[in-house]
Amino acid sequence: MLKRLAPLSALTLLLAAPAYAQASDDEFQQCIATLGDQAREAGLSESAIEKALSDVTRLERVISSDRSQPEFVQTFWQYLDQRVTDRRVERGRELLEEHEDLLWRIHADYGVRPQYLVALWGMETNFGGYFGDVPVIDALATLACDTRRSDFFRTQVVEAVRILDEGHMDREGMVGSWAGAMGHTQFMPSTFTAYAVDYDGSGRIDLWNSLPDAFASSANYLQSLGWVDGQRWGREVILPEGFDYALAAPDERRAVSEWRALGVLQTDGQRVPYSGVEAELMLPSGYQGPAFLVYENFRKIMRWNASTSYALAVGVLADRIAGAGDLAALPAEPPEAMRIDDVKALQEALNALGYDAGPVDGQPGPQTRQAIRGFQQDTGLPADGHPSPRVLEAVRARGDG
Numbered sequence: 001m002l003k004r005l006a007p008l009s010a011l012t013l014l015l016a017a018p019a020y021a022q023a024s025d026d027e028f029q030q031c032i033a034t035l036g037d038q039a040r041e042a043g044l045s046e047s048a049i050e051k052a053l054s055d056v057t058r059l060e061r062v063i064s065s066d067r068s069q070p071e072f073v074q075t076f077w078q079y080l081d082q083r084v085t086d087r088r089v090e091r092g093r094e095l096l097e098e099h100e101d102l103l104w105r106i107h108a109d110y111g112v113r114p115q116y117l118v119a120l121w122g123m124e125t126n127f128g129g130y131f132g133d134v135p136v137i138d139a140l141a142t143l144a145c146d147t148r149r150s151d152f153f154r155t156q157v158v159e160a161v162r163i164l165d166e167g168h169m170d171r172e173g174m175v176g177s178w179a180g181a182m183g184h185t186q187f188m189p190s191t192f193t194a195y196a197v198d199y200d201g202s203g204r205i206d207l208w209n210s211l212p213d214a215f216a217s218s219a220n221y222l223q224s225l226g227w228v229d230g231q232r233w234g235r236e237v238i239l240p241e242g243f244d245y246a247l248a249a250p251d252e253r254r255a256v257s258e259w260r261a262l263g264v265l266q267t268d269g270q271r272v273p274y275s276g277v278e279a280e281l282m283l284p285s286g287y288q289g290p291a292f293l294v295y296e297n298f299r300k301i302m303r304w305n306a307s308t309s310y311a312l313a314v315g316v317l318a319d320r321i322a323g324a325g326d327l328a329a330l331p332a333e334p335p336e337a338m339r340i341d342d343v344k345a346l347q348e349a350l351n352a353l354g355y356d357a358g359p360v361d362g363q364p365g366p367q368t369r370q371a372i373r374g375f376q377q378d379t380g381l382p383a384d385g386h387p388s389p390r391v392l393e394a395v396r397a398r399g400d401g
Helices: 025-041 046-053 060-067 076-083 086-098 100-110 114-125 136-144 150-165 189-195 211-225 256-261 296-304 308-321 340-352 366-379 389-400
Strands: 234-238 278-282 291-294
Touching (some): 025 136, 025 150, 046 150, 060 136, 086 100, 114 308, 150 189, 234 278, 296 308, 340 389, 366 389
């Protein structure tokens, strides 16, 4: 039997690869035949396999989307401004009220509060406004028969055939993103088959046309990840003068009471509460931007989509939908974005100076940020671990010195 892959978000899958080659038409057809064999090994019916794979089209636009690389690393403010808009907050509040009874029933069953489900819905498809327009089977097969990430997408094809075989959706109705994410909250097929539920009692699971199914499936997924009901995702905070920014690191988790003792304030100027709940301090724009204490539920959002900007945006949007105001630390002017090539140059220069920034890939992940933090501590800069033009200039100057 084919082993099911652990469910992942579509955006989590965008991993860089050093080389690739596109399959020929003959190789593509052979790959489709192999996918059919894998579906048979998984115990799926011949009729479902035939419906899914008899007329698969390789989609060049999917390959193009998979290969596309941004020129800039989007700043946190750019990301937030595009996604947590006043209009989206207003619409989210309207929909929260409209579906209040349903959402609270789901909360009673799964322990996820309504504002989080509405926020995820808004982030993923703009409240169902756009699911994507790509045939899911074709998109998945295109990626499964490519040389990048083929193992993952081969499994996704099999799980998509399973969805057809179980009668949840027909092939024509399975449309989604270019990477095969589906429905109101953009589940990958493996997430669908593992966590989606028939909440409306129709006898099938429909994440495209049934909000009860879509909301309950999302809540079931979060619950399975260990979502803690009654605990917020995190909060914006104010740091005192002279604060040690090196404490904004994943290995510096400590109880909220300890952050209180360090002088961390709520945005109303009061100390954060006495609490034994563990929290991590995050500075998504560096020491000159907003600061957040994030809790365990933040990490569950990160399991949905492994992007700190995404998880912060979901939390902020959920708070605002529930009635909170805008963030306190709004920038006077937008911070400067870094080019991908500049991040690569920064990684290369840090590595040359003996700070292990990891692969030179243009992605400022935890290892790169730790290297930046080490350099900042050694040179007397605010040790926020944040990549910026100023840090690049300082690293280059040290390398030239």
